[in-house]
Amino acid sequence: MKKHYLMTPGPTQVPEASLLAQARPIVHHRSPAYTELLLETLDGLKYVFQTKRDIMLFASSGTGAMESAVANLFSPGDRVLVASTGNFGERWIKICKAYQLDVIAIEYEWGQRLNPADIESWLKKDSSIKGVFITHAETSTGVVNEVKKVAEITSRSSAVLIVDAVSGLGACELRMDEWGIDVVVSGSQKALMTPPGLAFAAVSERAWELVESSTSPRFYFDYRAYKKALEKPSPQNPYTPAICTIMALGESLRMIREEGIENVWERHRILAKATREGIKALGLKLFSPDDELCNAVTAVNVPEGIDGATIVKAVREEHGVWLAGGQGILKGKIFRIGHCGFYLPSDIILTLASLERSLLKLGFQLEPGSSLVAAQKVFIEEGL
Amino acid sequence: MKKHYLMTPGPTQVPEASLLAQARPIVHHRSPAYTELLLETLDGLKYVFQTKRDIMLFASSGTGAMESAVANLFSPGDRVLVASTGNFGERWIKICKAYQLDVIAIEYEWGQRLNPADIESWLKKDSSIKGVFITHAETSTGVVNEVKKVAEITSRSSAVLIVDAVSGLGACELRMDEWGIDVVVSGSQKALMTPPGLAFAAVSERAWELVESSTSPRFYFDYRAYKKALEKPSPQNPYTPAICTIMALGESLRMIREEGIENVWERHRILAKATREGIKALGLKLFSPDDELCNAVTAVNVPEGIDGATIVKAVREEHGVWLAGGQGILKGKIFRIGHCGFYLPSDIILTLASLERSLLKLGFQLEPGSSLVAAQKVFIEEGL
Numbered sequence: 001m002k003k004h005y006l007m008t009p010g011p012t013q014v015p016e017a018s019l020l021a022q023a024r025p026i027v028h029h030r031s032p033a034y035t036e037l038l039l040e041t042l043d044g045l046k047y048v049f050q051t052k053r054d055i056m057l058f059a060s061s062g063t064g065a066m067e068s069a070v071a072n073l074f075s076p077g078d079r080v081l082v083a084s085t086g087n088f089g090e091r092w093i094k095i096c097k098a099y100q101l102d103v104i105a106i107e108y109e110w111g112q113r114l115n116p117a118d119i120e121s122w123l124k125k126d127s128s129i130k131g132v133f134i135t136h137a138e139t140s141t142g143v144v145n146e147v148k149k150v151a152e153i154t155s156r157s158s159a160v161l162i163v164d165a166v167s168g169l170g171a172c173e174l175r176m177d178e179w180g181i182d183v184v185v186s187g188s189q190k191a192l193m194t195p196p197g198l199a200f201a202a203v204s205e206r207a208w209e210l211v212e213s214s215t216s217p218r219f220y221f222d223y224r225a226y227k228k229a230l231e232k233p234s235p236q237n238p239y240t241p242a243i244c245t246i247m248a249l250g251e252s253l254r255m256i257r258e259e260g261i262e263n264v265w266e267r268h269r270i271l272a273k274a275t276r277e278g279i280k281a282l283g284l285k286l287f288s289p290d291d292e293l294c295n296a297v298t299a300v301n302v303p304e305g306i307d308g309a310t311i312v313k314a315v316r317e318e319h320g321v322w323l324a325g326g327q328g329i330l331k332g333k334i335f336r337i338g339h340c341g342f343y344l345p346s347d348i349i350l351t352l353a354s355l356e357r358s359l360l361k362l363g364f365q366l367e368p369g370s371s372l373v374a375a376q377k378v379f380i381e382e383g384l
Numbered sequence: 385m386k387k388h389y390l391m392t393p394g395p396t397q398v399p400e401a402s403l404l405a406q407a408r409p410i411v412h413h414r415s416p417a418y419t420e421l422l423l424e425t426l427d428g429l430k431y432v433f434q435t436k437r438d439i440m441l442f443a444s445s446g447t448g449a450m451e452s453a454v455a456n457l458f459s460p461g462d463r464v465l466v467a468s469t470g471n472f473g474e475r476w477i478k479i480c481k482a483y484q485l486d487v488i489a490i491e492y493e494w495g496q497r498l499n500p501a502d503i504e505s506w507l508k509k510d511s512s513i514k515g516v517f518i519t520h521a522e523t524s525t526g527v528v529n530e531v532k533k534v535a536e537i538t539s540r541s542s543a544v545l546i547v548d549a550v551s552g553l554g555a556c557e558l559r560m561d562e563w564g565i566d567v568v569v570s571g572s573q574k575a576l577m578t579p580p581g582l583a584f585a586a587v588s589e590r591a592w593e594l595v596e597s598s599t600s601p602r603f604y605f606d607y608r609a610y611k612k613a614l615e616k617p618s619p620q621n622p623y624t625p626a627i628c629t630i631m632a633l634g635e636s637l638r639m640i641r642e643e644g645i646e647n648v649w650e651r652h653r654i655l656a657k658a659t660r661e662g663i664k665a666l667g668l669k670l671f672s673p674d675d676e677l678c679n680a681v682t683a684v685n686v687p688e689g690i691d692g693a694t695i696v697k698a699v700r701e702e703h704g705v706w707l708a709g710g711q712g713i714l715k716g717k718i719f720r721i722g723h724c725g726f727y728l729p730s731d732i733i734l735t736l737a738s739l740e741r742s743l744l745k746l747g748f749q750l751e752p753g754s755s756l757v758a759a760q761k762v763f764i765e766e767g768l
Contacts, residue, residue, distance in 0.1 A: 004409055011410050011627060022406040022628060025388055026395050026579060028706055059445050059581045061623035064604040071601070099601045189624055195410060197443045197581045197626030216601060217455070217483040220448040239445035240573055242581030242626065243395060244406060322412055 004320045007351050009139045009167055009297035009338030011189040011196050018194060018251040022244040029241055035234045041246055042230075044253030045200055048169060048192070048261060049184055051176035055202045056226040059242040062166035062187030065199035067095050068221035069162045069183045072203075073131060073210040076100035080131040081122050081159070083114040083150075087140035087327045088164055092133040099216055104129070110330060111141045111288045111299075116149040123157045130210070131160045137168030137294035140327045142287055142336065144172050144294030148179045155180035160207050166190060166199075170256065171268045171296035171340040182207040188245065191268070191296065191340040193252040197245045252342075267384065268295035271339045271348055274378035278352040278371035282359070287334050296340035297324075301333070306362055308332040311355075314362060319354035345379045388704045391735050393523050393551055393681035393722030395573040395580050402578060402635040406628040413625055419618045425630055426614075428637030432553060432576070432645060433568055433586045435560035440585045440610040443626040446550035446571030449583035451479050452605035453546045453567045456587075457515060457594040460484035464515040465506055465543070467498040467534075471524035471711045472548055476517040483600055488513070494714060495525045495672045495683075500533040507541045514594070515544045521552030521678035524711045526671060526720060528556050528678030532563045539564035544591050550574060550583075554640065555652045555680035555724040566591040572629060575652070575680065575724040577636040581629045636726075651768065652679035655723045655732055658762035662736040662755035666743070671718050680724035681708075685717070690746055692716040695739075698746060703738035729763045 006013050027033040038057070045055050058064055070092075074080060079102040082092045089107070096103045104126075106118050114134060123129055132154050137144045147163055154161035160182035165174055169184070170191030176184050182204040189196035203211070203223060211223050219225075225238040256264055272295035276286055279300050287299035302308040312325045312335050326334040337351060352371040359366060390397050411417040422441070429439050442448055454476075458464060463486040466476045473491070480487045488510075490502050498518060507513055516538050521528045531547055538545035544566035549558055553568070554575030560568050566588040573580035587595070587607060595607050603609075609622040640648055656679035660670055663684050671683035686692040696709045696719050710718040721735060736755040743750060 006410060006412065008412050010624060011412065014410060016407075019407040019628075022579070023400075023403040026390060026398060028390065028392050028395065029580075030708075031706070059443060059626075060448070060604065061443050061625070063623040064444070064448075067604045070603075076601075095603045098603045098606070187624070195406070195626065195628035196413075196624045197629055217460075219454075219479045219482045220444065220451045220605075222482070239447040240394060240571070240580045241445070242443075242579065242629065244403075244579035244632075245581055245626065245629065248628075322415075324414075 002320045004322065005347065005350065006322050007338050007347065008322050008324045009190070009336055009340060012193065012338060012341040013343065014193055014195055014248065015252060015255060015342050018248040021247040021251045022195070024247055026243050029243060030236060032234060034243070035236060037246060037250060038237070039235060041250050041253060044257060048253070048256060049176045049202045050174065050178065051202050053176070053202050053204055054227060054230065055200055056223055057237065057241065058199045058221065059197060060199045061196065062185065062199050063091065064221060065185035065187065065201045066091060066164055068201050068223065069185055070095045070099050070101070071216045071218035071221055072223045073160065073183070073207055073214055074099065074101050075215040077102055078130050079104065079126070079128045080133060081106070081119065081129050082133040083119055084108065085112060085114050085135060085141065085143060085145060086110050086138040088135045088138055092164065096133065111143065113143045113292050114145050116146055116153055119150055120153045123153065123159055127158065129159045131162055133162045136163050136165040136174060137172050137296045139167040139297055140330065142294055142297045142299030143292050144168065147174060147181065151179040151181050160210060167296050167340060168294060170264060172294050173265050176202055188249055192249065193255070193341040194249040195245055197242050198249060268340065270378065270382045270384045271295070271343055272298060274345065274348050274375040275337055275339060277378050278348070278375040281370040281374035282356065282366045296338070298337045299334045300337070302335060303364055306364065308335050310362065311335050311358065314358040315354050318358050321351050321354040345384055348375055386704045388706065389731065389734065390706050391722050391731065392706050392708045393574065393720060393724060396577065396722060396725040397727065398577055398579055398632065399636060399639060399726050402632040405631040405635045406579070408631055410627050413620060413627060416618060418627070419620060421630060421634060422621070423619060425634050425637060428641060429584055431641060432637070433560045434558065434562065435586050437560070437586050437588055438611060438614065440587070440607055441621065441625065442583045442605065443581060444583040445580065446569065446583050447475065448605060449569035449571065449585045450475060450548055452585050452607065453569055454479045454483050454485070455600045455602035455605055456607045457544065457567070457591055457598055458483065458485050459599040461486055462514050463488065463512045464517060465490070465503065465513050466517040467503055468492065469496060469498050469519060469525065469527060469529060470494050470522040472519045472522055476548065480517065495527065497527045497676045498529050500530055500537055503534055504537045507537065507543055511542065513543045515546055517546045520547050520549040520558060521556050521680045523551040523681055524714065526678055526681050526683030527676050528552065531558060531565065535563040535565050544594060551680050551724060552678060554648060556678050557649050560586055572633055576633065577639070577725040578633040579629055581626050582633060652724065654762065654766045654768045655679070655727055656682060658729065658732050658759040659721055659723060661762050662732070662759040665754040665758035666740065666750045680722070682721045682723070683718045684721070686719060687748055690748065692719050694746065695719050695742065698742040699738050702742050705735050705738040729768055732759055
């Protein structure tokens with residue numbers, strides 16, 4: 001007998017109510033019932049994005065929404081700045097290059113956060129930079145970038161700021177309008193507690209001006225088509241939407257609203273803190289300094305002499321707990337515990353307990369239960 | 385009390401087993417279990433497409449897969465031919481223009497089929513044409529184009545043939561390899577009996593050569609990334625796939641395999657024939673000649689003095705049967721009955737019965753039960 005626990009940073013666990021919502025009778029996407037569902041869903045998303053701006057909802061992976069920002073705002077030859085802190089920062093660079101933009105790439109060592117001052121000095125010395133691309137929570141390394149500080153800088157410049165918040169949104173604080181972010185893109189399968197298959201882009205007025213002037217080819221992700229469809233007397237999507245997944249998202253957004261977004265962020269902060277304390281109690285090392293870590297995923301250095309993939313496989317096969325390995329250059333060197341979305345203290349406790357037992361079997365020395373005591377103390381202190 | 389019957393040409397009815405499959409525990413997309421699901425799904429799709437070629441599976445609407453063919457095969461300035469027979473033919477023109485291709489558009493009157501001889505004469509007089517775009521079943525008008533004849537022509541030329549089979553695939557005969565089609569694109573929400581959110585592109589060797597040389601910007605839909613991910617030791621998708629929808633598709637494909645694709649086509653032929661005979665028995669007129677109609681959807685002329693939208697609304701509100709109105713220039717002039725996918729004689733009978741009662745209420749003269757008798761005779765004669 002085995003139970004499975006998805007502790008990966010995407011896809012993440014989906015509440016039963018949301019999973020089952022997918023099995024409800026399909027409503028036709030050109031009907032009043034769908035318009036009602038769509039508007040309610042967009043309202044819920046606006047709450048999570050903390051924005052009053054238009055949100056485009058695509059049937060796509062998060063990467064599609066990333067591409068949408070590049071294709072809709074810029075034209076070949078436009079100069080843009082990408083501050084990359086890992087795998088998903090590199091994805092911005094690749095997409096921008098695919099669209100023949102003139103890319104200035106600041107590539108930080110994986111595990112480091114970006115330095116807002118670097119962006120400020122680039123924008124000061126080169127006024128031709130039309131856009132800045134950054135990552136909110138860098139899933140590949142577990143760090144969270146200082147989006148607010150970067151937004152303060154870009155708001156004072158003529159460059160728009162585009163933030164990949166695929167894994168950060170709903171786990172780590174993000175206030176699109178208040179902070180002055182121009183485009184935020186995200187996906188359904190992380191802290192939004194919904195199956196994969198939906199992606200979103202929220203677009204500021206300043207960014208819309210670029211959309212109107214961009215000459216890059218685009219069709220499926222063309223923001224103008226989505227805006228036009230939303231402005232119809234019965235708002236809808238331009239192309240057949242992923243109706244069942246949207247019904248699931250509707251349920252999950254209702255749960256987020258009920259808990260309150262600040263409480264959701266706070267819960268993630270405590271889950272992440274407990275995870276880190278548990279990891280440290282085992283004598284393992286976090287991949288990045290405590291105060292630079294995001295609350296969506298915890299990246300842990302693999303101890304000497306053990307391969308990262310072995311740990312991930314052991315915990316999965318022995319205890320049904322799904323962790324993630326390292327991506328790209330970090331393959332085999334770190335493992336990652338996801339806790340963004342539908343997670344509670346018990347999920348962290350059982351994950352640490354499983355990890356402890358598997359590590360012992362792999363010959364790693366540790367004090368049995370030590371990670372549980374450490375995590376438990378955090379939960380009790382923080383009152384979660 | 386009301387029961388709802390989705391009789392629209394997409395989304396279509398989804399079998400309970402497929403709807404519920406979406407609620408199964410999510411498997412991580414970088415796991416052996418997902419690789420197994422993906423390979424089985426691609427095998428099932430290959431069977432439906434009647435191909436041995438690579439199939440790319442996207443989280444997207446069908447329109448995304450249409451765009452993928454344009455973006456992956458052609459470069460700005462390339463000359464292509466689009467034979468358009470309705471709304472979805474026009475979509476090919478729009479996408480090709482968005483990608484700055486040099487588009488020759490043959491636009492047939494809506495309701496007509498394309499004439500393969502027109503394509504032949506264009507290809508003969510202009511050898512610079514690199515690709516031909518057509519629509520298999522044109523959902524907006526209900527006609528089916530002679531794809532086989534067009535493929536015979538393009539196979540003898542240097543131009544590749546790209547077929548939009550979003551609504552035709554699985555409802556009307558299509559044999560990609562045997563007929564010599566280069567690219568077939570489709571979606572999950574029509575005859576594949578699956579919720580919307582997945583789209584597919586099958587690509588021939590000849591088309592792959594164009595993929596390698598195309599300079600059009602693309603990232604999310606870049607075929608090369610999907611091919612590379614499929615060639616890994618554990619085949620996967622490059623970006624997080626719509627896992628739950630793929631689980632639903634897996635169920636539906638199993639049902640199609642079990643019935644046998646020729647039997648599926650034959651069932652659609654009989655359902656369409658019975659629908660047409662029922663409509664004619666009411667004294668209503670089909671929008672196109674009988675022998676040019678596809679088996680996925682039946683388009684009916686709205687009788688004089690009644691607005692098409694009124695009929696659609698009445699049947700939906702009075703009997704819970706969802707028909708579709710006309711699109712684009714046909715708005716209000718036709719209504720459409722979808723029967724592609726998970727449909728059986730009882731669905732046609734109840735639809736005709738509901739339509740009869742609503743038409744009578746709207747003041748249309750008809751012989752009660754006449755459409756039912758006509759349809760019933762077809763089912764009995766054909767032994768369905």
